[in-house]
Amino acid sequence: MEEQTRSVTRETDFHFGRLRAQAKAWLRRGWPFAAGIVAAFLGILLYFNLYPNPIPLTDDEVDQVVVNAMASATPPPSYSSQVYQVILPSMVLIRTTGEDADGEEGNGVGSGVIVSANADILTSLHVVAGATEIEIFYADGSESTAVLTAADPENDIAVLTPAQLPEVVVPAVLGNPNAMRVGDEAYAVGNPLGLAGSMSAGVISGFDRTLPINDEFALTGLIQFDTAVNPGNSGGPLLNRRGEVIGIVTALANPSEQNFFIGIGFAVPINTAASAAGAPRY
Structure with missing residues (x-):
């Protein structure tokens, strides 16, 4: 066991x-x-x-x-700010000395735009009519005297030639007013009431307008716009959204006969105005 x-x-x-x-x-x-x-x-x-x-x-x-x-x-820049930057180097402020309608010595202010490599300046004839001295002030701060070298009284257009050019000449680009339509954007840059380099924006209101100047004379074929302009804007450019000059501001309408803007301005089409500076009509 x-x-x-x-x-x-x-x-x-x-x-x-x-x-x-x-x-x-x-x-x-x-x-x-x-x-x-x-x-x-x-x-x-x-x-x-x-x-x-x-x-x-x-x-x-x-x-x-x-x-x-x-x-x-960062939002994209507006059309108006781009237009302003494009046209500003081509702008001039015009100051005149001469006799007014009453024969008294006086001063005037207007606008103009450089349109050639020689710094020829387009403006309204009534801005410099009767002036004994014309001074122009460029966007870069320089200045010069100028003389009237061509005129188109029927369209209130004048061409000025400066004695001194700016350091850099920047001619404006001329656009085609025939490509514009009622309602398209319209910008004005000038010196209203002496406020240099002012800009306003609006639209094209009509084409081929007639503006009586007196009993014997009227401006015809004008562009009507509602962009705000005032005394001192005369001679400055009317611009499209690409910053191209489509007209030269010539007058504002006011049934009260007071010299301020009520919403109706007129410009000479640039294809008419540029012919006074030797450019062919287009």
């Missing part, structure tokens, strides 16, 4: 030994895999600790982000 018990014990020890040996062999072969699982788990845990999920924005925060983005956006 004792011998049987020792035999069972040896057999049991043998089986346990085999199991321990198998377990050790499995651990030797499987520990890299287990270590990889543990490492992956630790890596995931570390990632979520270092990079937690973002907190969703509230509706108010989203609205504020949109407002901030819109506030920081």
Whole structure:
């Protein structure tokens, strides 16, 4: 009996030994895999600790982000600001000294625009009519005297030639008034009431208008516009949205016979005005 018990014990020890040996062999072969699982788990845990999920924005925060983005956006420049930058180097302020209608010495202010590489200046004839001295002031701050070298009384157009040119001569680009339509944008740059380099914006109101000057004379073929102009704008350019000169401002209409703007201005089409400076009609 004792011998049987020792035999069972040896057999049991043998089986346990085999199991321990198998377990050790499995651990030797499987520990890299287990270590990889543990490492992956630790890596995931570390990632979520270092990079937690973002907190969703509230509706108010989203609205504020949109407002901030819109506030920081730079809008494109307006047509009027581009037109002003295009024409400004070609503008001149005209000051005259001479006798007024009553024969008394007086001063006048008007506008003009450079239209050639020689700095020939287009303006309205009535701006310089009767002047004994003409001074012009360029956009760069320089100035010069000028003389009347050509005139077209039927269209109230004059050409001035300056004694001194500006450092850089920038002739204006002449546009095509025949391409304009009623309702198109119209810009005026000039010196109303002596306020140099002023700009106003409006639209074309009509074409081929007639403006009686006196009982014997009337200007014809004029462009009508509602762009604000006042004394001092005369002789300055009327411009399209590309900054091209489509007319020379010549007059404003006012049934009250007061010399201020009420919404109706007139310009000589540039294809008519430029002919006084030697350009062909087009």
